[in-house]
Amino acid sequence: MAAHHRKAAAGFSFKSLEVIIAYEVKDEETKQHAALLQQAIINSRAAQEWDDNTQAIVVSFHFGPKHDSMILFDSKLKQLLPAGMRLLPDNQSDIGSLIVWLQREASLSQPLTSEDIGVVLLAYGADFNWNEQMREAAQLLMNRHQIEFVFSMADQSTIERAIRKLERRGAKAAIIVRSFTMEESFRREIERMVGLDIENKAQNTSAHEAHVAQGFVQHGIIKNIPTRIRTPLPIRTTGGMGAHPLFAPPCLIVRAPYLEMRPKKTSLWWHMAQKMTSKTQNEQ
Template structure:
């Protein structure tokens, strides 16, 4: 198994069901496939990053991905200098091709659009990302410890990275059946599902346009849960923790109101966090739901074998694309 290196730093009703079916079929996630054996292949995983425990879970997931290929990780806020260092490091290790795997829950954010610019996919830097970095909004809200290390000086947001070997950029998660299966396992662990409402709760983005796209993906997860667990109420929200206070507060008020409505209808409420790893934003969830008399499932998506399977799938598809 290759070694990794750390760098600090959609629709409604029938159409929705059809979309779920197509995404499941296209995922190719049911049948195990042969391990990738290519020591000249480099995999660069990009992730937001958090505290030590948060990062450790992602590193374990990458390490558990089967295959013989070089592995490196960049944690951070799309910093081109740090990403460039790890590209060069992979190239010095003798790789002749690179698959970049962005381990993000969603592509619908100013951070991910800036990352696409840094990697050469977009033509212009993301304006909102630049404004947030300039004004320090990303660091102004009281945050759990996963954001404690984000004190680096302002980065050059117009710089891009360069590759000297063929490369391909995989897609982030958005909606994926492997991830849906993890969420379903969390719900299945609930011993009594009678007269229960599930609230799927995600971090979400800053802008309203992006938030609608996040909610579309969450709707896909919710519909799949409803189809698996009959008569189960499934709601979904984003709490938009990085948005300006008035937007964040509106989002939280909406979540709390939604929970109260379910409780008034005589249903118990269980919150299922849609978060990549623990020791991060679930602290904020517990704080703003402290007096809501609901149960919060403590588990995030990691640790779970499906994240490693998802990484394998992105690497395999990237390798195929590089061979075209």
């Protein structure tokens, strides 16, 4: 569990993260257990070598019945905390999001079969006939995977609707396939809405860079941050046909014979739905 918590905190500006587990004990063992728990809390703080100005936030999560305020675990826990540690009250913590995260981590730790993986096929939408052609083209895949179609320009509400459908169908993970010409088309938008920007940052940036990025938000430089899609499904995204060997050569071969009909009045265009990210790429 500790390893999963540290993984979840990666990419943020937390100096450190520690996990302490408190077990339920018999009444006669309560005092002894409380003393051990308090010592574990003190040791965890000392191990981080924090100075007196560093404040630690303690977030509790209960795997058990929720008691009234008189015997609530938080009431006892608050009394055990040393100076410089503050308990986040239960009414200030987003338990729903924490549960979603726990479900997601559980899915990541389990082996997945092809039947467990749902697919969100994202493509440009048009009229009914065009959309039906897209569905027919994916018919063989629908026999092996749970597929939900999204015909939009990466609109978050339509993508979230498809993910919720996959959740109800029992999927344990999802892949968003961007069926566009360019690999970069809507990639960043998709990564942001499902949290992959944070996961990738944790893997590819230093702690200093992560702290700076968080500082922009904390100091108000970025405002009106859009919401994300919170789901227990681990999500990845791929797509962009571009110069893929299964797409580009066959496409050119199919279109090339039409040049012979009226060669002087015909041009061969390689249509890009989205512009490249640089002038050099556009010229290529």
